[in-house]
Amino acid sequence: MMISHNMTWIRYPSHSFDPSIRIEDLIVSQNVISRFMHCYIAFFVPTGLIAGIFILTIFIKNYLRHSGLEKLDIFLFYFTISNIVMIFFSFTVITRPDYLMATQLGCGALSFFFNVSYFSSQYLLILMLLAFLFNRFPPRTVLMTKATQSPMLCVGFVLTCAFCISLVVVALLGTDNYHKETDCQLDPLFAWPEYEIIKFSFGFGIPLFFQILCFILFFVKEAQPEAPTQRENIQAYLAVLTITVTMFVCRLFYNSMILSRTTLKIHKSIGTPKNELMMNIAEIVLFSENCISLIFILCLHKPCQAGILKILMNLTKELVYVGISLNQNKKSNTY
Template sequence: MASQETPHNVSLLSDYFNFTHSPSDNNNSTHTPSASDNSIFIETIRAQQLISRCVYGYSVFGLAGLLTGIYILAIYIGNYRRKRKFETLDVILFSLTVADLTLVLFSLTDIVRPEVVETTALGCAVLSFFFNVPYFYTEYIHVAISISLACDHVALARKALSRPHVSIAAAAGLSVLFSIVVAALTGAGRDPGKAVDCHVDPLGAPREYGAVKFTLGFLMPTLLLLSSVLLFLVRYTCRCDLQGCRERVHPHRAFLALATVTFACRLVYNVLLLLRPRAGEGDHGAHIRRQTMATIGELVMFAGSCLCLVSVAVFHEMKRDAAMETLRCITEPCRLLSTNRNHIAMNPNIEIKEQPEERASLD
């Protein structure tokens, strides 16, 4: 592992060597690093090693999520070509797959860490905006599914939620609106041409950015989702209809898995977003800690999107049946070969040929 992490630290070691051995104004003396310089250097090396390990670990999740997302899209395209009927949940899960796959593609900005992804402040704000659209969308489409579970007895809600395009359009509209609000808080307008180390959540954003994003992108949708689930449980419990509750929940197992994974991973992400230390001018230690927390939080959130894609493939009936059919097609030649061998072993076809000498002796 150490040999893999060394290339990330080469530039830093070179800069530190040049700093500690640079000639002074009289060209005959060198700068001796202080104890604080050494501690900052050691902290930087440890932070970069931690980030490197996290990136290597996330690469497994990223590859699994990317392949699973492509596989799910292929299943949808195949079913669409066969003109199969899609249920409301199927259409919503398709939009969720696209959103989570988009987030996985955004994780490519963190694959090169701890190297710097340098761009302008305005470019980083634009990147943050396009990242936040699928981020908010996944949260609020979960809310739409939970409301469809809890309010299926209300005629107006049932009519609106029976049309998946209405739910998708509403969640997308809220996502774009909230992304614009959050992008306006990045602080890029003060100096749009300034070169920055870009993250999907800009490091130079003020505290208001994290607070607003936490409120709009985690607290509000989580409270709405929990309220809907609680209302659903209370309604079926009061009616003592446990069988009806099971029948209603069973098709939504994929959604329950998605909601659980998303909540756990984004809780960690938002806590790290809120706890980022403020880095003042020249405060290298705080900047290092801020960069480390930002990268780890983003990787946890991206890993959650990968696990959501895997959950859809595992728990959704259409995807599971397609996976079993694909596996059956792959293993069918092997099963046919094994069947033929067993048939030959059970019914051997032995042919005895007489030799010419034996035939002459008999004559």
């Protein structure tokens, strides 16, 4: 049975006055959180944003050049936007080991937009897996055939689902004390226990089921003797598979910590500094996954590889041209 929805009792261990919590444990925990935060901001954020900008630039150039994009490229384009938005939301960890101060209403609004990106990136990955499956083995029903031929319609459906589920999830933050200031995380601590359960179900459990189902269907059909041979998309398969594995590992850790926090709420416990430390690390790992996924897309997806090589070649030519111009200016000044 769930506890009462009055969450005014809950506190972060670092902000509580519990005499059983040792100051030494708090100091160690906060030092570790601070180091993780600095490492993420210094290395992952710039790399992820640069990779994302390159990917979007390449896709936009390909769209203008060919008056359109391949189905997978359309999904990857929106997946990249979703990940970049998640990276911008990750700037809320800059205050760690402290937390962002906001009203409960403002924190709820921040959580809503974060969850839209969180859910949409997960569902777009399922779309990519379905695109591979249906591209290799076309569906036999008319409705599924029309859906696979309209990638923008599929993206719109995914974004609508992410929007609606985010509304349901943010409703579980409660409406009490909405005007009061609180320590704000993107998954607020003051949320009802159902918040974490529904987020786990729709943001990890159900998508994971569909991802596993896609892989099983793909390998079962691939093993059939009449399966068509198609090796030209092997690099695209590798890119999506790598993103899938990365997302699974990082989000498994994050969702495990989310459920752990739910258990503490059900038992009316604020937890220990170690619980707070692990939740903060899980949040930073989640954001790191967005950066890593963008790097994998840039390095493994063939159009991105070709695009980045062109950009580097053009940049090299410009540098050589500038160098020659400078040398000529030096010679003219000498004479």
